[in-house]
Amino acid sequence: MTISIVGTGYVGLVTGAVYADFGHKVFCIDINAQKIKDLKKGKVPFFEPGLEELVKRSLESKRLKFTSDFESSVPNSRVVFVCVGTPPLEDGSVDLRQLYSATEAVARHLKGQTIIAIKSTVPIGIEVELEKIIHKNSKNHFEIVAVPEFLREGTALEDTLHPDRIVIGARNPGGKSVDVMLDLHKHFSGERIICDLRSAQLVKYAANSLLATKVSFANAVASLSEKIGADAEKVLHGVGLDRRIGRAFLYPGVGYGGSCLPKDVLAFVDVAAKFGYDFGLLKEVDRVNQEQIENFVKKIRQALGGTVEGKMIGILGLSFKPDTDDIREAPAIKIINILLKQKAEIVAYDPVSIPSVKKVFPNQMKFAADPYETAKDADCLAVVTEWNEFRDLDFFKIKKLMRSPVIADGRNIYNAEKIKGMGFVYFGVGR
Ligand code: NAD
Numbered sequence: 001m002t003i004s005i006v007g008t009g010y011v012g013l014v015t016g017a018v019y020a021d022f023g024h025k026v027f028c029i030d031i032n033a034q035k036i037k038d039l040k041k042g043k044v045p046f047f048e049p050g051l052e053e054l055v056k057r058s059l060e061s062k063r064l065k066f067t068s069d070f071e072s073s074v075p076n077s078r079v080v081f082v083c084v085g086t087p088p089l090e091d092g093s094v095d096l097r098q099l100y101s102a103t104e105a106v107a108r109h110l111k112g113q114t115i116i117a118i119k120s121t122v123p124i125g126i127e128v129e130l131e132k133i134i135h136k137n138s139k140n141h142f143e144i145v146a147v148p149e150f151l152r153e154g155t156a157l158e159d160t161l162h163p164d165r166i167v168i169g170a171r172n173p174g175g176k177s178v179d180v181m182l183d184l185h186k187h188f189s190g191e192r193i194i195c196d197l198r199s200a201q202l203v204k205y206a207a208n209s210l211l212a213t214k215v216s217f218a219n220a221v222a223s224l225s226e227k228i229g230a231d232a233e234k235v236l237h238g239v240g241l242d243r244r245i246g247r248a249f250l251y252p253g254v255g256y257g258g259s260c261l262p263k264d265v266l267a268f269v270d271v272a273a274k275f276g277y278d279f280g281l282l283k284e285v286d287r288v289n290q291e292q293i294e295n296f297v298k299k300i301r302q303a304l305g306g307t308v309e310g311k312m313i314g315i316l317g318l319s320f321k322p323d324t325d326d327i328r329e330a331p332a333i334k335i336i337n338i339l340l341k342q343k344a345e346i347v348a349y350d351p352v353s354i355p356s357v358k359k360v361f362p363n364q365m366k367f368a369a370d371p372y373e374t375a376k377d378a379d380c381l382a383v384v385t386e387w388n389e390f391r392d393l394d395f396f397k398i399k400k401l402m403r404s405p406v407i408a409d410g411r412n413i414y415n416a417e418k419i420k421g422m423g424f425v426y427f428g429v430g431r
Contacts, residue, residue: 001184004029004077006102008039008066010259010326011119011149012083014051014156020058022187027073028066039066047325047352050157075111079184082106083119083149087259092266094123103130107137114142115177119149121208121264123271124201127171143177145170146197148204153258154323163190169200205271208264209282214249215256216288222252222430223295232430233412252430254335254384254410255292257320259328262289292429293331296410297338299427300380303406308344312403314378316371317385317411318350318357325352331410332384333360340364349374351387375401382408395422 001024005016008030016028030036035045042056058064067073074080084098099120106116116134118127127144134142146169151159166188168181173194182192193203218236225232232252240247256262265282272279297308304311320330327333330353336346346365348357354367368374371390375381375398383390391413399405399422407419409428419426 001025001079002077003027003184004070004073004080004106006030006070006080006082006106007084007098007120008032008035009083009085010046010048010153010156011151012081013039013044013055014048014151014160015081015083015119015149016064017051017054017058018157018160019184020061020064021054024063024184026058026064027077028064029068029070029073030066031068033068036066036068047323048153048156049323054157070105070109074106074109074114077114078112079115079117079180080106081117081119081147085259086120086122086263086267088263088266091270093270094263094267096123096126096129099126100129100133103133104137107134107142110134110138110140110142112140114140115180116142116144117147117181118144119147121148121204121260121267122146122201123267124198124205124275125271126201127197143170143175144197145177145181146200147181148200150204150207153326154321161188163188165191165193167193167195167200167203169195169197171197205264205268208261209268209285211249212256212261212265212289213281213285215251215253215261216285216292218250218252219255219292219429220288223291225252225430230430233428235430252412252428253292254296254331254429255289257329257331257334259320259326262286262329265289293334293338296382296408296429297335297342300339300382300406300408301342303408303425303427304379304404308339308342310343310345311379312345312347312377313339314368314374314381314402315346315348316350316374316381316383316390317387318348318353319385322385322387325350325356327353327356327360330385333357335382335384335410336361336365347374347376347378350385351389372397372401377401377403379404380406380408382410383413384410386411386413395419395424399423 004027005012006029008028016026020026044052084102087095089095222232236250240250269279318332349368405424407424407426412428
């Protein structure tokens with residue numbers, strides 16, 4: 001099948017490379033000319049394990065093509081996936097500009113019977129606007145389907161091939177377009193959920209919001225545990241072993257970040273309000289998440305005698321989670337921002353995200369080559385992202401390097417008693 005993918009970011013590029021690997025002819029379209037230029041050479045503009053190898057292989061097979069030109073790709077495609085960004089606006093609602101302009105560009109080049117499959121996370125009911133845009137720009141036959149994406153950065157290829165479920169929403173769930181989509185997904189595992197468009201869109205927002213709710217719930221229990229003198233790690237382990245609840249996303253820490261959970265929670269609140277429902281529960285989830293960052297900085301301040309002014313804080317981990325270089329809504333960026341405002345000096349290390357963070361803080365902070373250089377002359381060493389390489393550090397060496405031995409463990413990756421026993425001031429989250 002010939003397929004076009006509009007938007008060659010984390011979702012679009014993974015989707016395109018995987019379909020090309022399965023033998024389809026895939027055009028990956030993006031308006032970012034530099035991105036397309038790099039991708040044509042096999043250079044993936046972000047870090048995702050295994051992706052660059054797959055892209056190179058698909059390029060060599062000539063089944064994967066990168067272009068900024070809708071005309072050479074869309075008219076020949078049976079399915080056009082829309083994978084553009086849907087970032088948040090200041091008020092939490094969704095910025096729909098990428099979605100609208102991509103839809104318009106697709107509409108202007110439609111030919112034959114085309115399925116427009118929306119993979120971007122979009123507000124519920126958006127199909128009405130999208131259909132208007134298409135009708136205005138095309139006389140062609142088309143059908144919109146919703147195929148929300150559930151991949152996780154860091155394990156995106158595995159998630160695409162082995163998803164828990166494939167959700168396909170359509171105006172006519174029994175129609176031909178759904179059959180085409182089912183056929184296209186035939187090599188992927190996971191249960192199939194066939195439903196109407198709005199239910200499909202709702203699955204995505206509800207799933208991400210529930211994950212965020214679990215994180216904030218764990219963090220609320222952690223804050224209470226600190227007051228009670230309980231160990232939130234043990235508490236949540238005990239809670240999560242209940243099979244009805246599960247361990248996943250039930251860990252205390254510095255809160256959820258990334259390009260999806262924070263924005264999707266706020267967008268869900270906004271969408272719900274537009275349909276007349278006040279999703280107060282999720283407003284609280286967001287508030288707890290923000291509070292978690294402030295609490296962490298407050299504890300650093302307290303450990304350093306009430307102020308961070310003039311103190312050197314070493315930050316370990318900058319991406320919003322391990323195995324990605326994505327720093328969108330990363331807790332580390334928020335923590336660094338607050339610490340800089342409070343006149344701290346910052347030195348940071350991350351295995352892959354330093355180039356992206358340099359663009360955010362070009363002159364305001366320093367970067368180190370490894371965790372030990374980060375610890376050198378630091379008054380506090382704060383773990384913000386739990387990369388595996390931080391789990392087994394030589395703390396004897398670290399203690400000698402630091403100006404004052406304070407460890408702020410934002411992900412509870414260390415054995416608190418062991419670290420304290422070595423003479424460190426140590427705090428985690430909820431311990
Ligand atoms: P991204 O920002 O990495 O990529 C979007 C791409 O679309 C960019 O390369 C941009 O240049 C391109 N683009 C913008 N307007 C365009 C246009 N008019 N024509 C062609 N290209 C255009 O975004 P992403 O992280 O891949 O996310 C895409 C969507 O998928 C979002 O709605 C997001 O919420 C959702 N999603 C993301 C993830 C994830 O882990 N990143 C997971 C599930 C769902």
